[in-house]
Amino acid sequence: MTAATTAENTAAEAAPVLAPRVTPVIAARHGALLTWRSLVKIKRNPEEILGLTFMPLMFVALFVFVFGQAMMGDWQAYRDFIIPGIAAQSVIFATIGTGVALNTDIEKGIFDRFRSLPIARSAPLVGAILGDLVRYALTVVAVLAVALLIGYRPSGGLLGVVAAGGVVLLFAFALCWLSAFMGLLLRTPMAVNIFGSIWMFPLTFGASTFVDPDRMPSWMAAFAEVNPVTHVTDTMRGLMEGGPVLQPLAWTLVWVAVLIGIFFPLATRAYRNRA
Amino acid sequence: MTDAIRAEGLVKRFKEQTALAGVDLTARKGAVLGVLGPNGSGKTTTVRILATLLRPDGGYAEVDGLDVVRNPHEVRRKIGLTGQYAAVDQDLSGTQNLVLIARLLGFSRRGARARAAELLARFSLTDAADRAAKTYSGGMRRRLDLAASLVGRPSLLYLDEPTTGLDPHSRNELWDVVRGLVDDGVTVLLTTQYLEEADQLADDIVVLDHGKVISRGTPDELKAQAGSQVLQVRPGDPGLLDRVGRIVEQVTGSEVRTSESSAGASVTDPAVLPEVVRRLDEAGVAIAELTLRKPSLDEVFLALTGHTAETADGAGAGAPTERTSA
């Protein structure tokens, strides 16, 4: 590395002149580049694909074949009931990964590098979250693929399934700002993981995901009725299996707005202030 | 011509902990400013403020005449930062790491590839270009990190303890790189715990201790204060220590510090060594050990402050040379 210390000036291309201000177009380009970075990491870590797809597959198989008979008398009926629930649960759990990845970047000093570059301030956050949306989509596809394999034929058809996927991804997009906020606030990736998981469990199980709230004790049912995960799952069920859509969808959208309204500003502020 | 960096009265507090208690420093354009200090003295905090990553609680700092708090974006266009811990994406290859940064800085796809290849070659990483950075050795990762901070051809480069943890060979290589950059006109702010490193590279040195500047000057001025070398004599018979101490004091003309078994003093002229040997011989003192070495950071601190370099967490500062209990 000593030989070419002055080759610096004979570079193939001089550093481009940087735009004096970050325009929205430039900011979008920066966000896209960092999304690319996030996606390269999926390819580099086969174990991550396993985590995103294999876990949901296990859930489908175990819930359908272990609980199905006992819950509804035949596993096919239970399968049709819980596929939307498992898709929602898997994606919601995957949002923890957003916070963990952000925290890891901070811990490794990679965020410092980005923040010391003359780029759009939002870009690292945007890139991380857009990359994660692709991860969430992968999870939904994995659940649906295995569901199809064990004979699931949603009456809502392709259109219903795609719409349901869109709804759960929208909710995940809102929820990942909460995860990002935690990732920026807490000290270690481990802490983010533990904190995230702790309340993902009541959130995803205390809902209509696996059991109809009508069959829960009244206090649990009351919790499930207001739980956003119930609204998301019910919307997906309506779209995939037929049934009421408008009311749960309206509630889902309210929750999406509330989550983004609270945690988007909190996360962006924490991101700016993180020492 | 304005200075590359001007900082006045920088204060930074973390809860109860005062990391910086009013730091003033200037870096001349095209020169190397060495910031020397033990663990916890505030080196990283200073760099982070000057690199717009941290807002000071008091004081102000400018880079090329631009306020780091009010014009962070403009400042970022001029600086390159190599932090204390290599900040490369472990999952990306060497090429991908550099291309990503080049693209973020507005290079075309082809231009980015060319710049990446050029920097990888310069840092002897061409063979590892397409491997994930997590497979790199610590030294390779540091070089990639430095390469990453040079992508945009910064006119001001921050290096936070760039050689800590490197073997002597890699350390020398890195020193050569820094010299090469300076030849190209880059201003460098370098933090280090090693007096020798500051001596080798810096045109000016600022010594930090407990968030305050306790000394500043050229390496020569600093060494004149601390002595450029330390002479240590251990007589075969510990009972003769007092006599040894007097002889060392007479020859070197500087204050002698004695431990249980040896006497030591700062030396500015190495020619005193034969003189000490002759005098000890005349006095009939058998010498068990006699060393002439560079002063450790502890000794510099002792000379400058009257206390050893105590770190925030109570441990002594590491130094490349052997440490003595004075």
Ligand SMILES: Nc1ncnc2c1ncn2[C@@H]1O[C@H](COP(=O)(O)OP(=O)(O)OP(=O)(O)O)[C@@H](O)[C@H]1O
């Ligand atoms: N984010 C932080 N939160 C709390 N305290 C901090 C933080 N960063 C630094 N400090 C404290 O500020 C003081 C100065 O730290 P700094 O990292 O600047 O020292 P340093 O000279 O770089 O040390 P080292 O040689 O160990 O890298 C230390 O006492 C440290 O504990």
Ligand SMILES: [Mg+2]
């Ligand atoms: Mg430091």
